[in-house]
Amino acid sequence: MIELIDTHAHLDQIDNLDDVLKRSFEAGVKTIVAVSSDYNSCNKTLEISKSKQAKILPAFGIHPWEITAEATDKCIEFIKENAKYAIAIGEIGLDYWYKEVKKDKSKKEIQQDLFKKQLSIAKQYNLPVIIHSRGAWQDCFNLCKENSIKNAVFHWYSGPIDILKEILNFGYFVSATPALSYSPQHQEAIRNTPLDSLLIETDCPVFYKNQSGEGFNAEPKHVALTLDLVSNIKNLPKAAAAEKMLKNAKKFFNYN
Ligand SMILES: [Zn+2]
Known part of the structure; x- marks a missing residue:
């Protein structure tokens, strides 16, 4: 299998x-990278990674949607204390299309400060970062670069192709989701991403619509669907694509 x-x-x-x-x-999903989004989520992710029999690799971080003053400091402490268990720092980043930012532009700076703090933890512990960059692709890339981040994956990249090229030329990765079945922006991005720089994922439990318009809540098993879509777009047999995606993930996250 x-x-x-x-x-x-x-x-x-x-x-x-x-x-x-x-x-x-x-x-066939033998390994799962479990990302976190706030303090409670980090705790829960750590607990899940210890207690389940599947190979679950935890990543800790504060998602740009989950910024609240008091919980944030507590979570930063948690991330530092538990960085030794982490496979990556994530899901972190910036989201300039988020409703709170649209209402109040000062929220952008708060996101940036928190993102920088987390990038410096990643740097300190030599961990890769998992980036949410919606509407903020250029700033996310610049901040990673300025903070000397060696390994970053721009998750579900659907931004402009010129910024994508900068990201890829710098050696960063991009990940594909089941949205490849319907999103022209995501398709265009993955078409422009060499196989060597690609990872596959689900972002579960995100709700996706399939081609016939029916929806489903993603589970890790749906990474098989992402693989199908990648294998089509790259014109590569499924088994070869799977092998390549596994190899890329091992290289990116540095595990065996
Ligand atoms: Zn996510």
């Missing part, structure tokens, strides 16, 4: 996790 890795899953947000993990394992 084809072995798969989901490089971006919010396992802390999934109900009936035991069943979901069982189904994923049966679908």
Whole structure:
């Protein structure tokens, strides 16, 4: 059976996790990178990574949607204390299309400060970063570069192609999601990303619509769908694409 890795899953947000993990394992998903989004989520992700039988690699971080003053300091402390267990820092970044930022531009600076703080933790512990960059692609790239981040993945990249090229030329990665089935921006980005710089993921439990217009809540097993879409877009047999995606993930996250 084809072995798969989901490089971006919010396992802390999934109900009936035991069943979901069982189904994923049966679908060939042997490894899952579990990202976090705030203090409670970091705690839960760490706990999940210790207690479940599937290989779950935890990433800690504060998502740009989850910034609140008091919880933020507590979470930064948590991330520092537990960085030794982390495979990456994430999901972190900037989101200039987020409703709070549209209402109040000063929220941009708060996001940037927090992003910089987390990039410096990644640098200190030599960890890769998992980036959310919606509407803020250039600033996310510049901040990673300025903070001497060696390994970054721009998750679900759907931004401009000229910035994508800067990202790729600098040696950073891009990840594909099941949105490849319907999003022209995401398709264009993945078409322009060499196989060597690509990872696959689900961003589960995100709700996706398939080609026939029906929706589904993603689980890690749906990384098989992302693989299908990548193998089509890259015109590569599925088994070869899977092998390449696994190799890339091992290289990017530095695990075996
Ligand atoms: Zn996510």
